[in-house]
Amino acid sequence: MARLERLRVYPVKGLDGIELEATDVLAGGTLASDREFALFDADGEVLNGKRTDRVHDLRTDYDAKTDALEVEAPDGEVARFDLEMECDRAADWFGDFFDEDLTLERDRELGYVDRREMGPSVISTATLETVAGWFEDEGMTVEGARRRLRANVEIGGVEPFWEDRFVGEGAPAFEIDGVRFEGVTPCGRCVVPQRDPETGEPIDEFRQRFVRKREETFPDWADADAFDHYYTVMLISRVLEADRGEALRVGDSVSVVET
Known part of the structure; x- marks a missing residue:
């Protein structure tokens, strides 16, 4: 049976995610605590993994109930911040690490998601298993694929690329x-x-192999015209306004609805 297998949010944009048993859909259509904080440079540009691979040198954990952020640096130093009170101190710490003049900003209403007019990202467990299998020789695990692809909502009990069916003309x-x-x-x-x-x-020629495998396994039931290219995986969704404010819980049942 299709079910909500995992919920994962990324409290500080570009840094590690945390798993939740339940979370609310915000009025803006995103998930509570997802990309709620972001680091910005002096020009107002966001600092994230697209910009620097140094984000992978940090391990972070966040407690949404207490606003406590813990950061571990490569040398083993552990810094702790109360982000309700200490955003400036945290920004100074990150600024020293990344050697940039940074501010740590907070958006409780929507978060700093890439597509601010859209909503949660969705992927199936079977998709993650399939992608990990493409790079098994390089040591990619399913959890590694999770951390690379950074989805919010993971659906279990369905086939690989289940999420592809929800885009295109007449999609459910x-x-x-x-x-x-x-x-x-x-x-x-x-x-x-x-x-x-x-x-x-990096994995050498990652994109080339990914594109080749994605094309080879592209589902017959998906609408190819809805995809600009094959370097694509995961669905960006929108939650209906009438359902915002509701809670999602791991284990909830999932059903396809024809439009």
Whole structure:
């Protein structure tokens, strides 16, 4: 049976995610605590994994109930911040690490997601297993694929690339325990998935192999016209306004709804 297998949010954009048993859909359509914080340079540009592979040198953890952020540097130094009170101190620490003049900004209403007019990212467990299998010889695990692709919502009990069916002309929607999601666009990928999330080391010719495998395994039931290219995996969705404010919980049932 299709079910909500995992929920993962990324409290500080570009840094590690945390797994949740439950979270709310915000009024803006994103998930609570997802990309709630972001580092910006003096020109107002965001600092993330697309910009620097040094983000992979840091391990972070965040407690959404207490606003406590813990950061471990490569030398083993551990810094702790109360982000309700200490955003400036945290920004100074990150500025020293990245050697940039940084501010740490917070958006409780929407978060600093890339596509601010859209909603949660969605992938199936079977998709992650398939992608990890393409790079098994390079040591990619399913958890490694999770950390590379950085989805919010993971659906279990379905086939690989299940999420591809929700884009294109006449595409259905799906519901997680009555909360309705509609597909907006497939997610074209950047440089981040080719890098080991622990070390930042890239897999040689990652994109070329990914594109070849994606084309070979592209589902017959997906609408190819909805995809600009094959360097694409994961769905960017939108939660209906009427369902925003509702909670999602791991284990909730998932059903496809014809539009």
